[in-house]
Amino acid sequence: MSTFSIVVAVVSLILGALLALLTIPVLVWLERRIASLIQDRLGPNRTNIFGFRLGGVVQSFADVVKLLLKEEYYPSHINMGRWLFMLAPVITFVAALLAFMVIPFADTLMINGEALRVQALPVGFSLLWYLAIGAIGVLGVIFGGWLSHNKYALLGAARAGSMVISYELALGLSALAFVVTYDSVDFNAMVQWQSGVFWGVVPAWGILVQPVAAIILIVALFAETNRNPFTVAEGESEIVAGYMTEHTAMKFAMYFMGEYVAMNTASAVIITMIFGGYQLPWVSTETMLTHFSTFALALMVAIPLVVAVLIRWMRKNNTVRPTVSTDGGRGFETKVLSIALVVMTLFLEAVLLYLGFFAENLVANTIAVALFQVAVFVVKLMLFNIFFIIIRWTVPRFRYDQVQHLGWYYLLPLSLFNLLVTAIIVVGVTS
Amino acid sequence: MSSNIKVVTRHGNSLKDKLYLPAIYDGVKVTFKHLFDNVTDMNAIDTLEYPEEQPTDITSRYRGLHRLTHRADDTIACVACFMCATACPSNCIFIEAVDREDGVDEKMPKSFFIDTLECVFCGYCVEACPCDAIRMDTGIFSLTGNSREDFVMGKEQLLSHKGAFGEEVSCART
Numbered sequence: 001m002s003t004f005s006i007v008v009a010v011v012s013l014i015l016g017a018l019l020a021l022l023t024i025p026v027l028v029w030l031e032r033r034i035a036s037l038i039q040d041r042l043g044p045n046r047t048n049i050f051g052f053r054l055g056g057v058v059q060s061f062a063d064v065v066k067l068l069l070k071e072e073y074y075p076s077h078i079n080m081g082r083w084l085f086m087l088a089p090v091i092t093f094v095a096a097l098l099a100f101m102v103i104p105f106a107d108t109l110m111i112n113g114e115a116l117r118v119q120a121l122p123v124g125f126s127l128l129w130y131l132a133i134g135a136i137g138v139l140g141v142i143f144g145g146w147l148s149h150n151k152y153a154l155l156g157a158a159r160a161g162s163m164v165i166s167y168e169l170a171l172g173l174s175a176l177a178f179v180v181t182y183d184s185v186d187f188n189a190m191v192q193w194q195s196g197v198f199w200g201v202v203p204a205w206g207i208l209v210q211p212v213a214a215i216i217l218i219v220a221l222f223a224e225t226n227r228n229p230f231t232v233a234e235g236e237s238e239i240v241a242g243y244m245t246e247h248t249a250m251k252f253a254m255y256f257m258g259e260y261v262a263m264n265t266a267s268a269v270i271i272t273m274i275f276g277g278y279q280l281p282w283v284s285t286e287t288m289l290t291h292f293s294t295f296a297l298a299l300m301v302a303i304p305l306v307v308a309v310l311i312r313w314m315r316k317n318n319t320v321r322p323t324v325s326t327d328g329g330r331g332f333e334t335k336v337l338s339i340a341l342v343v344m345t346l347f348l349e350a351v352l353l354y355l356g357f358f359a360e361n362l363v364a365n366t367i368a369v370a371l372f373q374v375a376v377f378v379v380k381l382m383l384f385n386i387f388f389i390i391i392r393w394t395v396p397r398f399r400y401d402q403v404q405h406l407g408w409y410y411l412l413p414l415s416l417f418n419l420l421v422t423a424i425i426v427v428g429v430t431s
Numbered sequence: 432m433s434s435n436i437k438v439v440t441r442h443g444n445s446l447k448d449k450l451y452l453p454a455i456y457d458g459v460k461v462t463f464k465h466l467f468d469n470v471t472d473m474n475a476i477d478t479l480e481y482p483e484e485q486p487t488d489i490t491s492r493y494r495g496l497h498r499l500t501h502r503a504d505d506t507i508a509c510v511a512c513f514m515c516a517t518a519c520p521s522n523c524i525f526i527e528a529v530d531r532e533d534g535v536d537e538k539m540p541k542s543f544f545i546d547t548l549e550c551v552f553c554g555y556c557v558e559a560c561p562c563d564a565i566r567m568d569t570g571i572f573s574l575t576g577n578s579r580e581d582f583v584m585g586k587e588q589l590l591s592h593k594g595a596f597g598e599e600v601s602c603a604r605t
Contacts, residue, residue: 037466316472317474320474320480320483321474321484
């Protein structure tokens, strides 16, 4: 155990926790903002701290404060089951959170001959961990719905349970096709496999190598996370709020946040398994390390461009129409944020300049590449989360029987067939 | 088969429809276009920044907060006939009548209260009034207060409201 290994382990643990927990308010806000922008509205954009509204993301924190201060209400008929009634949302939340912990945020660091995983939970059986822990989340839903002694809650819980049974199969079988292709159950090995190319030019991303399995995986994960178009455990028009009908205040918030953590985890898994994880296409970790000065130069060009676009966007859109009497401090906020962004850019430029052209330090270069990969991962994660949200506000809900029909009659046979074909091809290629 | 029967073709049986993914792609194209347009130019979104921007499309037929009209000599037009209070479906108008001393008319209200928390803004009082003494043309659509009492409008307050559409004095009692 060197100092480096301890530092890397602690940093990746913190990174995992932050990425899972800090994305909740951002995702709740993103959901509301994107929904309203799709529907030609503005969405929450007013809550602010000292005039800093950051597009309205502060609203999520205000909501959490509200939920914390709400009355704790328990239906009188739950009697003895109260502890489980309280525990149920926690199970869902914690399961989703733990499942996120095996996602690799950057390639394995090679420092002084030591291989250090940048993974909150550095285990080699990541996919199995995800499938196992991810499936526990539904237990919280079932307990919560069952203990409520409410017909809607019970129906919602029963639906959630049957959904898991029908879609876990398709999910597991499509994941198995990937395991056969990548020859590993380790997420990090999967990403490394995907950083190559096939036919000379096409990046070997899972979605291009295994398109059918990729689509089944995405559909099954949409169903697993209980997102539209597969919201069966809760349905306004049929079973009110489903399993969380009787849950109030922070217990409701736990379910609510658990849903977003699950969505975030699903995005992370999809990215890791089929969209190249933390890698950019065509650029593997070794390429970046061997041509570090080129890489640094490219970043030094790209970062100011991105920041310039961001500042331009902010100056145009963080304003109000001329007919509005006051801009509510938006001008000031734009100014401060622009200055902060420029200072950050200058700092990054200086660091990259030093690392790329003056210092010949392999360890520092490795860390810089790893940080870049973390950034790539976060960007991809957010893009896929936005995709999740856009789908929710585009597609109408399936009826419950249609969902089951799709799962059993189409996805399950298709994934079985796909697994068979994959296995034949893999055996044919390797032997 | 009668020639009047129109056979409606059923959709959704082609392979493209059954795959469902092309339809999702089409849908996402529409939603993404809206999202992209609105993200790139947020101020073009046709919404009202409400407290800072006030609506400009309130018409003269809009039923806003009530007012009591004046005569040409600036005295109250109301003759305390209780027609409005009788017509009111939510019984929120409370009038106390008194003899009118200045000789302009026989009666006038001593007190005239409208409980706007009870009021449903149906406009029946305006319809019922024979003297054009009560109107709802103030254009006031937002009413706020700190206590229930703030929402009970008295005679002086109702008289102080101005008409928003040009007609100031009562058309029936000049």
